[in-house]
Amino acid sequence: MPDFPLFPEQASTFAGPIDALYGVLIALSLIFGGILPFIILYLMVRYHRSQKADRRNQPEGSLPLELTWTIIPLVLVLAVFFWGAFLYIDIRTPPARNLEIYVIGKQWMWHTQHSNGKRENNELHVPINQPVKLIMTSQDVIHSFYIPAFRVKQDVLPGRYTTMWFEATKTGEYHLFCAEYCGTEHARMVGRVVAMSLADYERWLTTPGEIILPDGSAGAGGSGSTLIPSIGDPMALAGAQLFTSLGCVGCHRDDGAGIGPSLVGLYNVETRMQDGSLVTADENYLRESILNPGAKTVAGYANVMPSYDGQLSEDQLNQLVAYIKSLSDSGSASTRLSNDQIAGVVADELK
Amino acid sequence: MATTALPSRGYLEDDTPTVWAWIKSWLFTVDHKRIAILYLLAINFYFLLGGLAASVVRIELITPQGDLLSSDLYNRAFTLHGIIMVFFFLIPGIPAVLGNFLIPLMVGARDMAFPRLNLFSWYLYMIGGLFALSAAVFGGVDTGWTFYTPFSSTYSNSNVILTIAGAFVMGFSSIATGVNFIVTTHTMRAPGLTWFRLPLFVWSSYATSLIIVLATPVVGITLLLVAIERIWGVGIFDPALGGDPLLFQHLFWFYSHPAVYIMILPGFGVISELISTFSRKRIFGYEFIAFSSMAIAIIGFLVWGHHMFVSGQSVYSGLVFSFITMLVAIPSAIKVFNWTATLYKGSISYRTPMLYALGFIGLFVIGGLTGIFLGVVAIDIHVTDTYFVVAHFHYVMVGGTIMAYLGGIHFWWPKMTGRMYNEVWGGISALIIFVGFNMTFFPQFVLGYMGMPRRYHVYPQEFQVLHVLSSAGSTVLAIGFIIPLIYLTLSLWKGKLAGDNPWDATGLEWTVSSPPPAHNFDEIPVVTTEAYAYPPEAAERDAAAWRPGSPL
Amino acid sequence: MATTTTTQGSEVQGHGAHADHGHAGHGRELQHHFETAQQQKEAATLGMWVFLVTELMLFGGIFMAYTVYRWAFPDIWAEAAHHLNTPLGALNTVVLLVSSLTVALAVNAAEEGRKQRLIRLLGVTMVLGVAFLGIKGYEYSEKFAHCAGYETPIAWATSGAPLGETECLVPGRAFVFPAAHGEAAADAHHEVTPGQSSPYQLFYLLYFIATGLHAVHMLIGLSIVGMLTFMAARGVFTSVYSTPVEIGGLYWHLIDIIWVFLFPLFYLVH
């Protein structure tokens, strides 16, 4: 007999509340769905044609009764709805300080990249007791990033970012599934999530290891170990290199004197657009502005930037976005914070 | 005035001189009853085909490895199962077979308002079915029945176009049926047959038709757009071409969620008929059941986004859709309570149709309650796209629609064929289906909450026990479906003559002979009573007449 | 009922109103399953209306996609629409509105039992319908001619004047949106927007799908009116039996209504 669990592990902060709501729903279902069959069974037997029973004064309808069994379920489902709704808003609202990890889905594997540039395939290492925000996109069809033990799931769409966050509570290895049918090997688009203590995570993060890139080539993944303490976020660093090599810096000068707007302090700030609307410069906006600059141009600037659609890989896009975020306090707060911690831990290790 | 002096010959009888003429008399018939029989044969064929695909899927899932089927074949098998069952069995099932046969009889008309349109709809159904079949024969399709873009429009290497053509044509077949039902119900009712004297089956069929007419064209055009994107590579939905894949999901579910009500609403109607007849009393809360059908039809249009809670739609939409989804649970609950109340002080007999009806209530309650689980967004995030969803909609679709379909077939079989079937076997098979069904699908709730994603042909070891249990149950279920096929077929020759009204039921269809004459009514009846007009003492008399040895 | 040959009347069939013919000379025709002519007429009219509901919902899907993308890409929409031939679109609107009038008058003539007038009006309607399709066809061929590198379809057929600039507004691999004119020319990078992923293409794709589907409906409408003319010539319609003309007319008006929306949505965009 293989192991035969009937309930999934609870390994994130969401698991408890969701299971509690689930339990309440089961209890309510048992009251309705469990008792009703017994009423039916009783009536079936009591009023079977072979039974002698009082069959006079049959009711044909009763407004009070109808109202009772309309209003009571209505109140109950509404209560359940509001409970679920608040929980849902929690699940969809990441805390301000979190560890950001990029995820790319492609037929049929998951590719993740940590803040120091370390990559993984079909694996995701996360620290426990630390909010983790996944910024996800797909290279081809729709996938869905699903970690049952954390009770989280989010579709991963091509052409835009979706985000999801969780905070693991228990170390261990958990399933990672693709939940949205994505083609032939959909069932093999699975992996594992390794939740580890923060110290372990940081040690893991700074340990070099052979990494297979999405295109199948092997790359050295451990550069982070030497880069982090001295320079900072390698993801942003790679972005900075791209930013220079692509010539972005010629127009987007830090002092704002260029043809294009300065990108310093842009991330997550509401910005006035050419058509007068206000737009929050989040990841999706940055991505769109790189791929399709004309869609939303900042007020006061001409729409002269060429499109980089088709010229950048998803990886490079992520690096550019990470770089632009690192130019603003709100964007770098999360990553910089965790990098500081990492640097601290590394320093401890070295002692 | 039309002639009323018509020979009252059964609709099945013929005086055709040759076999060819006999075939022609069926293939070119405009008699709604014959068209219903044509549908019955075709739909049952597709049901068996879809069931075969389901068996293949279940056998593969016995082991965690992909040892019977390659992943490609498995994907094609579950897609075939989904497409055949949804588009060619569940959606047309009860309306096209029972609705076509019964609605003119129930409203006291000689035929549907548009008899030739009715026949045309059957041909459309057959053409659509042929497209889907040929797609399967020439290599199958692997998109799942939901055709999500950009997978279906760009990445899939299978017969998507043929399948979409099939679903598209089938859509127009159900539109034709819907138009016919609506017009027939409005204009063909017998004198005195007011809306509140209509049998509840007519009400629910009317609500179904409303959904068909309003929603089906939208999925038609959506599938057409997918086909265009796939053929010419110029896209509406592919993000690589500037489009938004979520727009496809919105348009698709705008039809496909109400389509769920297209499947289950006629089932509600059938169950109302059965419960009343076999309790020998009026249905409890007639108006509430009738209005709840209409409420489901209308609210059902506002909830489609609950299929998209994790798709990337806005949090705002998630909350709105979740809220309305909670509301749509209420009319369904009202129905269940009213059916239960109907049993009170009745004289209940366990005839085969009634067993299906009682089984329906039990299974539908589970299906409906788990629907609330899925409507609560926080839980849906965890269980959507898992076996929990699979179990939920099978409880509603198989436990609901198929139980009602079988119950209805058993109930009106004597009317359709003039013969009774073997009731012992009928009861046994109803019981086998009930047990087999629960064995198959209840474990899937557990599997789903454990996190087993749907559409996986290989899966982690720890899910195996439940999968084996489920596959074992599906064997039982399959046996349960095959038994009625045998005894119903045998009854055509061996069954004893049924008589006009074997169940002592009310309703205009039981006032004509069995099988009904070709023109239904020699003289259009004048209705003076309400539906289910059992006198108050009917239940008492029925119970008093019971002797050991009478049917249970 | 084993045969259909003795039943006449009207019913909606499949993808359009198929006004069925009755036997000439019988005047009012009543199918066997109806009790009164009034009932038959009500059924036919209601059936047509329910069918029109499905037709509107069919176009509704396209309008939905249009709304989403126009909301998403307003500038691109405005720029793209300037390359459609608005005068021809306006002319087509007038043609359709006139044809709606002639159909309405034809129904009126049928109700009054004026056979010659009915036939004349139906004939005019058909001419207008064909004119509409002709103009539409010219507009289409203009776009295709540009793809082939010619100024006009006539030039294309006669290998005449070539097109000055590269332009191909037919969605597909060859799609090229030309340089913006006037003040927008400052946007240097907009010189040519070739290839697949241009949102300009979405506009033209929707344009071709919407107007193409509309043209298909026009063809069906023409065949219905043609059949009605034929029936009218055989004297099927009388002042008491003219239901097919009426429901055929309903279908024609629906085609008009859809165009009334298509015209401003595609041709009149800023």
Place this chain on the structure above:
Amino acid sequence: MAEHSNTMPGTDGHAAASDHHSHGHIGRDTYYRVFAALMVLMVLTVGAWWIEGFMEIPRVLGVLIAMAIASSKTVLIIYYFMHIKISNRVTQLYAAAAFIGLAILFIIVMGDYFARGWPPSSGPLP
């Protein structure tokens, strides 16, 4: 849901059908007047578009004007040319049903788009 309310018991079974039908007739003069109105509206919508070419008005306003004119034309055609004015209540309801269905589709889908942030830059949520 509302169908029954206008058809009181006994009045729309076909035996009684003739009692309440054909309550009106639209004359030829009306048709000509409606046609004239349609042509005026047609000129108006093109004219509005032409003027908008010179004037800077909000884009939304332009769309609203065009749609308002198109809707008026539609109402005229449906009401007079398609005889909804003199049709029975059921037919009138079905004529309205399509527009209600479309309204549901448009309002809910566009509501999602306004709130979602697609294309990626235009909404408040990532």
